[in-house]
Amino acid sequence: MSGHSKWASIKHKKAIVDSRRGQAFTKLSRHITIAAKEGGGDIVGNPALALAVQKAKDASMPKDNIQRAIDKGTGAGADAASYENVMYEGYGPGGVAVLVEALTDNRNRTGADVRHLFSKSGGSLGEPGSVAYLFDKKGVVVVDGEKHGEDDLMVAVEAGADDIEEDDGTFEIITEPTALTAVREALDAAGIEYESAQQVYRPTVRTPLDEEAAEKLSKLIDSLDEHDDVSEVHANFDVSDDVLERVFG
Numbered sequence: 001m002s003g004h005s006k007w008a009s010i011k012h013k014k015a016i017v018d019s020r021r022g023q024a025f026t027k028l029s030r031h032i033t034i035a036a037k038e039g040g041g042d043i044v045g046n047p048a049l050a051l052a053v054q055k056a057k058d059a060s061m062p063k064d065n066i067q068r069a070i071d072k073g074t075g076a077g078a079d080a081a082s083y084e085n086v087m088y089e090g091y092g093p094g095g096v097a098v099l100v101e102a103l104t105d106n107r108n109r110t111g112a113d114v115r116h117l118f119s120k121s122g123g124s125l126g127e128p129g130s131v132a133y134l135f136d137k138k139g140v141v142v143v144d145g146e147k148h149g150e151d152d153l154m155v156a157v158e159a160g161a162d163d164i165e166e167d168d169g170t171f172e173i174i175t176e177p178t179a180l181t182a183v184r185e186a187l188d189a190a191g192i193e194y195e196s197a198q199q200v201y202r203p204t205v206r207t208p209l210d211e212e213a214a215e216k217l218s219k220l221i222d223s224l225d226e227h228d229d230v231s232e233v234h235a236n237f238d239v240s241d242d243v244l245e246r247v248f249g
Contacts, residue, residue, distance in 0.1 A: 027231055028056045029069040030103050034083055036073025047181045054184070055198060088114045089131045092123040092220050092235060094213035097131035099201050099234040100224055110229045117227070121220035134236055135201035138162075139180025141173040141187065142195040152192060159186035168241065174202075203236030211246075214239050218248050 031052040039046035043053055049070070056066050086107055088100040098118075104110040115125040141161075143153060146169060153164055153173060160179035165172045175183050177199050184197045209217065217237060224233045 024059055025056075025061055025065065026228065027103070028052070028059060028061055029065065029072075030083060031231065032056060032066060032069035033073040034085070034103065036070045038073075041070045041074040047178070050181050051198060055196075058196060086110065087128070087132070088125060089128060090114075090118045090123055090125040091131065092118070093121055093216035094207060094209045094237070096207045096209065096213075096217055096235050096237045097134045097203070098123070098220070098224075099132060099135060100230055101232040101234075102227075102229045103231050104229040110227075113227060113229070114224070117220065117223045121216055121223070123220060131236075132201075134205050135203055135234060137177055138200060138202050139175035139177050139183065139198070140200050140202070141175070141180070141183060141197040143171040143173065143187075143192065144195060145169040145171055147193055152190070153187075155186045155190045155192070156183045159183045200232070201234040203234075206236050206238035208238045211239075214248070221248075 032049065035046060035049040035052045039048055041049070043050045053066055053070075056069075082105040083103050084105075084107065086102045086104055088102060088111065090098050090100070092098045100114055102110050102114070111125075118125045141156065145166065148171070150164060150166065150171065153171060156164065156173045156175075159182045161173050161175045161183050162179075163174040165174065173183060173187075173194075180197065180199060184194075187194055187197075214237065217235065221233050221235065224230050
């Protein structure tokens with residue numbers, strides 16, 4: 001999409017604002033607990049846990065909260081066992097493909113809620129596989145171009161990154177999901193600051209939207225993000241930079 005790096009930056013900044021209001025800590029804790037339950041409490045040996053903990057640190061979650069979430073996953077595990085990862089697929093305003101990652105202890109409840117939010121926005125929830133093929137799962141590290149130049153980021157390529165993309169002063173380092181941790185660690189070792197480092201679903205095909213449809217899609221994304229069970233929302237929309245800033249910023 002036009003301004004893809006900028007969209008990644010906007011999403012990250014909005015997530016930080018939400019977390020400061022305490023809205024994201026519950027979601028972050030769940031992901032840490034699930035990752036610890038499935039792969040153990042050793043961050044070094046559990047890449048999924050390392051990413052979950054890093055996202056929690058980016059959101060300024062207290063260390064005690066992080067450790068409690070890890071302990072919950074590796075201990076009795078009653079809470080962790082009740083949750084499962086679910087992916088919902090559908091079409092939003094303007095025919096945009098939307099992927100919704102959720103972590104739920106009640107698949108029927110969450111599915112009904114997500115379906116209602118799609119319908120309310122003029123979209124529709126689809127069947128599994130209906131839009132997932134339009135996305136590739138990748139690791140993405142977002143770096144502020146005002147702080148670092150592209151030459152500084154060559155350490156990421158040496159660590160296994162596939163590509164570096166630049167858009168309007170922001171860099172996106174693209175990796176395979178399995179290489180994200182190594183790339184992040186290489187950047188840390190080199191003293192490279194980054195805004196976010198996470199696994200995302202990047203669109204391979206994008207749907208252009210006018211401002212009216214973009215405003216409707218923005219409301220759908222916001223309503224999904226606000227749902228307690230929803231972890232991430234991905235969409236394949238394409239808008240101009242000014243519309244992106246005005247509507248989604």
